[in-house]
Amino acid sequence: MKTIQGKISKWCTCILTAALILPGPSAASAVTFSDINSQQNGWALSSISIMAENQILTGYPDGTFQPNETVSKAEWTVMMHRLFDTYRPNLYASGANKIEQFADVTPEHWAYKEISEIYDNSFQWGVFGLSQYGQLSFRPDTQLNRLQLANMLYSFFDTRMINRQMTPNDVCSIVSNFKDVPSKILKNQDDYDKAVQADGRLDSANAQISTSSGVLPSLFIGTGVGDCQFGTDGFSNAQASILASLQSSGIMTANNSWYFRPLDKVTRAEAVTILNRIYNYLKKSYWLVDYSTIDLKQPGTAIGGTTNGGNGNGSGTGSGSSGVSDPWNGSKGSPSNQTAANVRDYFKTQANGESGTITKNIRKTGEIETAVFPSGYNFLTIDLISQDKTEFVDMYVISDGKSTLVKQESFPMTISVNGVSEVGLRTVLRDTNPLKKGGNVVLSVRLSKENPTPDAK
Numbered sequence: 001m002k003t004i005q006g007k008i009s010k011w012c013t014c015i016l017t018a019a020l021i022l023p024g025p026s027a028a029s030a031v032t033f034s035d036i037n038s039q040q041n042g043w044a045l046s047s048i049s050i051m052a053e054n055q056i057l058t059g060y061p062d063g064t065f066q067p068n069e070t071v072s073k074a075e076w077t078v079m080m081h082r083l084f085d086t087y088r089p090n091l092y093a094s095g096a097n098k099i100e101q102f103a104d105v106t107p108e109h110w111a112y113k114e115i116s117e118i119y120d121n122s123f124q125w126g127v128f129g130l131s132q133y134g135q136l137s138f139r140p141d142t143q144l145n146r147l148q149l150a151n152m153l154y155s156f157f158d159t160r161m162i163n164r165q166m167t168p169n170d171v172c173s174i175v176s177n178f179k180d181v182p183s184k185i186l187k188n189q190d191d192y193d194k195a196v197q198a199d200g201r202l203d204s205a206n207a208q209i210s211t212s213s214g215v216l217p218s219l220f221i222g223t224g225v226g227d228c229q230f231g232t233d234g235f236s237n238a239q240a241s242i243l244a245s246l247q248s249s250g251i252m253t254a255n256n257s258w259y260f261r262p263l264d265k266v267t268r269a270e271a272v273t274i275l276n277r278i279y280n281y282l283k284k285s286y287w288l289v290d291y292s293t294i295d296l297k298q299p300g301t302a303i304g305g306t307t308n309g310g311n312g313n314g315s316g317t318g319s320g321s322s323g324v325s326d327p328w329n330g331s332k333g334s335p336s337n338q339t340a341a342n343v344r345d346y347f348k349t350q351a352n353g354e355s356g357t358i359t360k361n362i363r364k365t366g367e368i369e370t371a372v373f374p375s376g377y378n379f380l381t382i383d384l385i386s387q388d389k390t391e392f393v394d395m396y397v398i399s400d401g402k403s404t405l406v407k408q409e410s411f412p413m414t415i416s417v418n419g420v421s422e423v424g425l426r427t428v429l430r431d432t433n434p435l436k437k438g439g440n441v442v443l444s445v446r447l448s449k450e451n452p453t454p455d456a457k
Helices: 038-053 073-083 112-118 146-153 168-175 189-198 207-211 234-249 268-284
Strands: 002-004 183-186 218-224 227-230 348-350 355-360 369-372 379-386 393-399 402-406 413-416 423-429 441-448
Touching (some): 073 146, 146 234, 146 268, 168 227, 168 234, 183 189, 189 218, 369 441, 379 393, 423 441
Parallel strands (some): 002 413, 183 218
Antiparallel strands (some): 218 227, 348 355, 379 413, 393 423
């Protein structure tokens, strides 16, 4: 069993009373809500905490957060405006690109400032359209469903949410997996044009797209999933591209059975989690500086015998959970020298909290991102196993502001954690081809006071 030495000085003044990371009580400065608990909301716990602490989305006067309440377009816009505090496209737009005013968002509207400063004419599908009276309308009170939000995200941040490395055939292959968001592959241009005209998506200058409560299919031209390309319908191309990109980045995903739940309303818990993932995505890509001056700090999520946590990584919910700071700040997942760990996944614990496992299909639901708090223990043993033996997954181990990329062949391994406050763990796929299916990856950890291997230092 291979070892690495991990003599680490404490960076946190908090006294951590247990071992594996679970949803639990926050640090003294953290915001708590009476209706948020680790059993039901563990997948969103850290996102709720950090967004509330930074006043992006706050609770109610009665001390509740109401995580299952829905979110309107206006509310989503206000959250984006607060978190991305330098992102003001329409405020700085001019000429034909500037929108002077939406007919249904007057200066008296509570979100007038935020809406009028963000949305310019570069925003496309699902954001605004013409009303039945021919007026430019935003529909601020629309309660967003998941597909509507996904389509809105296409235009945000100069379309940087789109994965430009994907070919149209890659996009087609990914979205064809969705069981509840239809896609159609038409064999020739005539059939394609008829399909575009059939559902009224081109009528009334985007009114159908911006007001539809249904699901409009993404259309392609080709002979099958292995041979399909974009056609001339901009909406199909945009919807397919953003769905494939959100899936590959883990920002908004289908569950393990490929159900995206397009018509489910976006809840407050989902909204802050999605915001958190967008923030970390932009940060990892070195784009965050273009849109925000806000530095989201990792909240003091701790673990201990007082918590009732479980395995709440959010997979299967379609929105998952995300840590609130991203120490892996390289453009391809390479870590920077930071001490905070990005906690997105939680261990299923055994042996009085001294050991635990996370099982996850990282191709479908994103990389494993978690942490271990080894207070009171001297050694940490880590193992990483792929169900698919052709799937190689390496892992960053981050501690004391330093990170080490450990190849999968080096596991299992034991590190010394005497005096260590926190060890961050993040998997990294070697082959990032989005078309490869892959299988589950199992991360297991065990804390011990005695040296488990003769050569562990």
